[in-house]
Amino acid sequence: MSPPRVLSVIHAPHLGGPQRRNLALAQRFAADGTAHLTVALPDGPAAEVLSAGGVEVRSLPLGRLRATADPRTQLRYLAGWPGDVARLGGLIRSTGADVVLLNGLVNAQGAVAARRAGVALVWQLLDTRPPPGLIRLLRPVVQAWADCVMTTGPALAVAQLGVDPAATAGPLAGRVVPFAPPVDAGCFRPDPAIRAAVRGELGVAGRPVVGMIANLTPxxxxxxxxxxxxxxxxxxxxxxxxxxGERFAGQAAYAERLVQRARRLGLNDLVVRAPGQRVAALAQAIDVAWLTSAPRSEGIPTAAGEAMALGLPLVGFRVGALDALVTHGRTGLLVPPGDISGLVTATAGLLADLDRRRTLGAAARAAAQAVCAPEACAAHHLAAFEIARAHRQRCAMGGTTPGRGNKVPSI
Structure with a gap:
């Protein structure tokens, strides 16, 4: 087959993990000539960064499901579906895409457009945020329509699809590809000179620093x-x-509430910085990295891989598929979700033990280099595209029907 032409659909305009991953993938595919990736997403910071990075971007309005009980918001979202599907169908035709890559479970407009166009669909499950009821509703749709499913870590496939990626029988046998978000360990590498400079810039020189790489979202x-x-x-x-972390327009009130709460608690010296493209530099000010995400939130957080690649010991809640990246006691320290006391005890112990921090940090960097290697992420995506195209071709020839599975080589 010729290299795949992929239309990657992202519904959020901000610059987060999926947007950064698509930037890295598009650049690698273009350099290697292994695929052509066009990203469809709304106008905003991410579109600007991806375009500046040489990625073919098609900006268009796309509705996305919001975490609100306001029926007016959800009705507006549903009312926008026909237009979203039509616009995505037009992009499939104009870009010559033979694969649609859907970045996330809940906004399925791209799945409908791919099915109508008769092109292959790779459906990605990226986090554990969707409500259980919505997961149950969408599970049979994913199983029936997806030519290949990608999940951030094997555990997510089990939790959301009830499917073991290694299974040789079942509706998605041989068509589930786990992956980890890419982190460039050449860019994210410890540098004592950079560390000293950014600690001075942030006003924390001479103090132990506990920090978190995370956009200001609930x-x-x-x-x-x-x-x-x-x-x-x-x-x-x-x-x-x-x-x-960045502040988003739709979360401005939330971000301001956090800052005000920090002041009320007496944390007047909390440093809050929007890092832009300087995460790899500014995060070097940190001595211990925290990950305090909500119980239903993450897959494998890109920020965890970035902190680990910098050689920072990570202490965090055991959420999502984080344990696919962090081995407790060897490459970081994990405590149960919401266990504030455990988080504090583990961190205090590390702050008092420089040798332990260095040992964990070195092991964390090695783990990030192995699990989050950009070339591995690219290879997993290319394998998923080929699995999806082959499955779609067999379906078109009447050899199988979507949802009944095919025996194809596992990754």
């Missing part, structure tokens, strides 16, 4: 971070705290 658990910060400061009053 799923990232900043309230839990604040609770833990207050508890840690009781035993380590010298600790400085750092948030590296």
């Amino acid at each position: 799923q990232k658990g900043h309230d839990a971070f604040l609770d833990a910060a207050i508890a840690l400061r009781r035993v380590r009053p010298d600790v400085a705290f750092l948030w590296l």
Whole structure:
């Protein structure tokens, strides 16, 4: 087969993990000539960054399901479906795409457009945020329509699809490809000179720093971070705290509430910085990285791989598929979701033990280099595209029907 032409559909306009992954993939595919990837997403910061990075971007309005009980919001979303599907169908035709890559479970407009156009569909399950009822509703649709499913870690396939990626029988046998988000360990690498410079820039020189790489959105658990910060400061009053994350227009009130709460708690010196493209530099100010995401939130967080690639010991809640990247006690420390006391105890122990921090940090970097290698992420995507195209071709020839599975080589 010729190299796949992929239309990657993203419904969020901000710059987050899926957007950064698509940037890295598109650049690698273009350099290697292994695939052509066009990204369809709404106008916004992500479209600007991807375009500046040489990615073919098609900006268009796309509705997305919102975490609100307001029926007016959800009705507007549903009313926009026909237009979204029509616009995506037009892009499939104009780009010559033979694969649609759907970045996430809940916004299925791209799946409908792919099915109508008769092209292959790769459906990605990226996190554990969707409500259980919605997962149950969409599970049979994914099983019936997806030519290949990609999940951030094997556990997500089991949790959301009830499918073991290694299974040789069942509706998606041989068509589930786990992957981890890419992190460039050449860019994210420890550098003492950069560390000293950014600690001075952020005003935390000479202090131990606990920080988190996370955009200011509810799923990232900043309230839990604040609770833990207050508890840690009781035993380590010298600790400085750092948030590296963007504020989004739709979450402006939430972000402001967090900052005001930090002040009420006495954390007036909390450093909050929108890192832009400087995550790899600014995060080097951190001594211990925290991940305090909500219980139903993550898959494999890109930020965890970035912190680990920088050689930072990670202490976090065991959420989503994080344990596919972090081995407790070897490459980081994990505590049960919401366990503030456990998080504080583990962190205080690390802050008091430089050798332990260095040992965990070195092991964390090695794990990130192995699990989050960009070339591995690209290879998994290319394998998924080929599995999907082969399955779609067999379906078109009447050899099988979507949802009944094919025996194809596993990754």
